[in-house]
Amino acid sequence: MSESSYEIEVEVRNPEGLHMRPAMQFVDLANTFDAEISVSNQDTTVDAKSIMQMTMLAATCGTRLTIRAEGVDARKAIDSLQELLDQIVSDVSSQSGVGQKDDG
Amino acid sequence: MEIRKGIAVSPGIAIAKAMVIDSRDYRIPRRSIMASQRASEIQRVRKAFARAIQELDDIKSAKRIEESKISDIFAVHMRFLRDKSFRKRITDLIYKEMVTAEYAVSTILREIASHFAGIDDPYISERAADIYDIEKRLLKHLLGRVEDNIEHLRDEAVILAHDLTPTQTAGFNKSFVKGFATERGGRTSHTAIVARSLGIPAVVALGDLSSEIPPECQVIVDGNRGVVIIDPDEETLRQYARYAERVTQFVSELNVLRELPAQTRDGVRVELMGNIEFPDEAEQVLEKGGDGIGLYRTEFLYLYGGSEPTEDDHYHAYAETIRTMKDKPVVIRTMDLGADKMPHSSWHPNETNPALGLRSIRYCLQDLPMFKTQLRAILRASVLGDLRVMFPLITNLQELRQAKMILRDVMEDLDEYAVPYNADISIGIMIETPSSALTGGLLAQEADFFSIGTNDLIQYTLAVDRANEHVSTLFSPAEPAVLRLIRGVIQDAHKARIGLSVCGEVASDPEFIMLLLGMGIRTLSLAVPMIPEVKQIIRSVSIEECGQLARRAAALDSSRQIKNVLRDAALKILPENF
Known part of the structure; x- marks a missing residue:
């Protein structure tokens, strides 16, 4: 692994999974980095900067994802994306948990 | 005339001419292009994307769509249209297969849509509708024809x-x-x-x-x-025109009505509760002047979550509901799905008769970890207000005892961890099978309240599946057999001095309100939008006339006669309602 390549494993913990608003936030954030960022769910690996590919990943609640970034700002990208995922979970639980699910 | 039953998702009455929209059945034929035309077809795709983005921008600003859920939908579409890898799949197809822009758009978007539709998660499978929407928008620009006649109504x-x-x-x-x-x-x-x-x-x-x-x-x-x-037909149209008028009038009368009690002319107070499915509906119950929630269906937690709900998923939903309702009662019904409908279960028994199969409380009693998860959340939320628990589809005392024993087990677990809960939580059961209706006297000894679920009670009593068009006309709450069972349950509940309500569809049927009151029902739990109308009916009748009506109905020997009598009575009281 080169110096500018980072990888983390995360679990999707918000009840509605990575879709709609969370997916948009994730893709938008990924697009702010120069690094190439990929997300893997088991055998499927997709581009974190594509909303289509991220939706096809079917990252429902409980899914374990591997996020990999390569490029000059790879480290920062990984840290920010992890922070966002934590943020999404805490937003959901501080609002109303699954009560907000009606927005699907 | 054709009457169809579906799921009510947005309240109100509309009467107008039909406009049929068919948004899926157009096929773009495969047409080949020459290698030299590829660049211009790809250019057409780019233009269509650009115009579609422009159009979405226009809709957004013109409609001033501030509502976050709608703007989220548009935002997702916008991101798809700006997604380079999405567009690349389309242009790659044009390049490799030498097909027209419209064929490539239609093929790729349908591929993606069917992929989404096939994913076993309602949040993702419903995204397929978004993809069809994007397809339609792009094709509109490619084909240059205005498909969307709705916008030009x-x-x-x-x-x-x-x-x-x-x-x-x-x-x-x-x-x-x-x-x-x-x-x-x-x-x-x-x-x-x-x-x-x-x-x-x-x-x-x-x-x-x-x-x-x-x-x-x-x-x-x-x-x-x-x-x-x-x-x-004309009669139905006339009734509905009046009904729609009443509904509109209710909206303006609502503020007045909300503050008034559901009380008969002779001063008997009736409790009107709402049936809800989502925590955010609790607000509506209060807006419509409801006295509480008589039936909180918890199935959505199991159906829409993507995985089996955790204890916290349950807890948050219940806590939000009870906080909205403050001191008003909230009756939580435990999971009421059939094994055939449980999305996360490995049990998919091949049942030839699911209505008589592993469903509801039977399923819970066989999957204790799942059942206990829900009960723990209910108990934890029980300290936040007047929370009650209700077991569905109880058929005998044995089942009730088992369910209560498991609830006590969960209480002991909570004691160990010093988690607070209401040890005196009110425990009730749904009466929705002939067996429980016939043994109400026994069940009442060990339950704190009954709630009569008329839909299932009718189905099981009359052996009629009302979704089956060949027999659905046989489904009637006015059948003497059904009314006799209900009467027995009311007597048993009164004798044992336990709580009693009706939470099936008859509780919101204007023609049945007087009969239920006359038979001794004092608590109704019904679809939230119907609360004001039912309250109005209650406020226009006296218990004395309701009792006379119930006695007349009891003496009749057919569903048809009983219906006619109920209808006549309702017409006399509220001619403007029918």
């Missing part, structure tokens, strides 16, 4: 469709579109959400709508009861 209409795309519903001109009815969709589909936020009555999941809807025919969409009537 010049007369009032009710929209009938297989399924409506989110931007179609948002693009409606509200002054012409009076309501809509779709064959597909569910409570969480975009169509439903958009309809609610725009205040257009809507009924979804109607199944195959008649393909031969006469041109210019009238359609009634009853978003309160979940009924759609195609080509209604």
